[in-house]
Amino acid sequence: MTGIILPVGRYRASPSGVIGLSGRVVAPGDNALHSAELRLAGRPLPLVGTARIYVCGITPYDVTHLGHAATFVWADLLASVVSGAGVTPVVCRNVTDVDDVLTRAAESRGRYYDEFALGQEHQFGQDMLRLGVRRPDHEPRARHHVAHVVQLAAALLETGHAYERDGCVWFGGAEALARSGLDRDRALELAAAYGDAPDDPAKRDPFDVPVWRPSSERDPAWPSPWGWGRPGWHAECAAMAMAVLGAGVDVLVGGDDLCFPHHTYQSAMVAAATAGSAFARRELHVGAVHQGGAKMAKSTGNLTLVGELLDRVPAPAVRMLLLDRSWSVPWDYEPAALGAAELRLERLYVAAGRTLPGDAGGSAVDAVTQRLLDDLDVPGALDVAEAEGGDAARLAVKVLALG
Numbered sequence: 001m002t003g004i005i006l007p008v009g010r011y012r013a014s015p016s017g018v019i020g021l022s023g024r025v026v027a028p029g030d031n032a033l034h035s036a037e038l039r040l041a042g043r044p045l046p047l048v049g050t051a052r053i054y055v056c057g058i059t060p061y062d063v064t065h066l067g068h069a070a071t072f073v074w075a076d077l078l079a080s081v082v083s084g085a086g087v088t089p090v091v092c093r094n095v096t097d098v099d100d101v102l103t104r105a106a107e108s109r110g111r112y113y114d115e116f117a118l119g120q121e122h123q124f125g126q127d128m129l130r131l132g133v134r135r136p137d138h139e140p141r142a143r144h145h146v147a148h149v150v151q152l153a154a155a156l157l158e159t160g161h162a163y164e165r166d167g168c169v170w171f172g173g174a175e176a177l178a179r180s181g182l183d184r185d186r187a188l189e190l191a192a193a194y195g196d197a198p199d200d201p202a203k204r205d206p207f208d209v210p211v212w213r214p215s216s217e218r219d220p221a222w223p224s225p226w227g228w229g230r231p232g233w234h235a236e237c238a239a240m241a242m243a244v245l246g247a248g249v250d251v252l253v254g255g256d257d258l259c260f261p262h263h264t265y266q267s268a269m270v271a272a273a274t275a276g277s278a279f280a281r282r283e284l285h286v287g288a289v290h291q292g293g294a295k296m297a298k299s300t301g302n303l304t305l306v307g308e309l310l311d312r313v314p315a316p317a318v319r320m321l322l323l324d325r326s327w328s329v330p331w332d333y334e335p336a337a338l339g340a341a342e343l344r345l346e347r348l349y350v351a352a353g354r355t356l357p358g359d360a361g362g363s364a365v366d367a368v369t370q371r372l373l374d375d376l377d378v379p380g381a382l383d384v385a386e387a388e389g390g391d392a393a394r395l396a397v398k399v400l401a402l403g
């Protein structure tokens with residue numbers, strides 16, 4: 001046997017980081033961030049190869065305000081940091097296009113819910129495009145995943161976590177209450193505020209929520225083993241996440257108002273249906289944006305529209321306004337803050353234009369990346385970038401998509 005003869009000369013010119021036949025290891029030197037150092041929500045989140053990120057998206061019945069934008073810009077930054085660390089983010093951002101609020105909004109305009117939703121989705125897409133938010137890899141719509149909600153309901157019935165009553169499949173909520181860490185009164189208050197109707201006599205326990213429910217003449221309806229009906233809100237996101245990303249995700253992202261009941265129930269349903277443990281390794285609940293001391297909301301007219309802001313100032317200034325703070329802390333928007341964000345951006349650009357001798361910026365680049373990997377500490381990264389300039393500032397501009 002003669003063995004295999006390799007063309008030695010060709011392999012000596014191997015790319016960096018590959019062991020050539022000469023046995024020499026060449027350091028890559030082109031990957032500044034290290035995913036193993038990522039911390040999120042106060043704890044290490046080691047990632048290998050892929051990061052599955054599920055972002056709770058919009059219910060398309062209304063215009064995008066600054067509070068919505070904050071969630072999606074932070075999700076975008078997370079994907080950017082993960083990507084810079086050599087891990088491929090797989091982002092799934094759903095559209096909740098089966099929802100009673102949407103149905104009523106369409107009805108009041110004499111429109112079909114799905115056709116009305118598409119128009120709103122288009123507007124939202126335009127706002128995200130202008131803000132420089134990258135398109136997610138997956139954008140599932142609830143109405144395309146009704147069959148998966150039926151599968152989820154069947155799985156929950158099978159595993160004893162749900163029961164059927166008069167065409168409605170109820171998910172037993174005792175577990176969800178335990179997971180929430182909330183006291184009962186506060187949880188009841190939130191359940192009522194977010195439409196879970198704890199005082200509905202049709203269910204066994206105030207904390208039970210519908211996985212599937214019958215539809216009236218005015219609601220969209222699909223066939224199911226329990227009659228014509230439609231999915232419950234929490235079940236929609238549970239089913240979409242499982243159908244697109246599998247039984248677990250690395251990060252679950254949403255506004256902090258989604259923490260309970262929505263994300264608590266979504267996670268509890270997935271765990272119950274799969275006999276798994278936690279659905280999300282980490283949750284990124286973005287602090288609410290207030291205005292005049294109250295949460296932004298269309299219902300009260302207390303809001304700033306993203307589209308209107310973008311007509312007045314460049315998108316990087318709006319991104320700076322949203323990102324130059326701690327992601328988890330609620331804050332109050334004041335127009336003066338936009339001017340401060342523009343000045344911060346200007347200083348960063350000036351710093352990025354500075355040229356440093358030799359590799360003088362190497363440690364500053366490392367410092368910027370360390371700040372970003374440490375719970376997405378944008379203010380810390382920007383402080384270093386601004387002070388040190390050169391490559392460090394250029395890296396901040398790139399990762400934060402401020403260019």
Ligand code: ZN
Nearest residue numbers: 056057237262
């Ligand atoms: Zn959701």
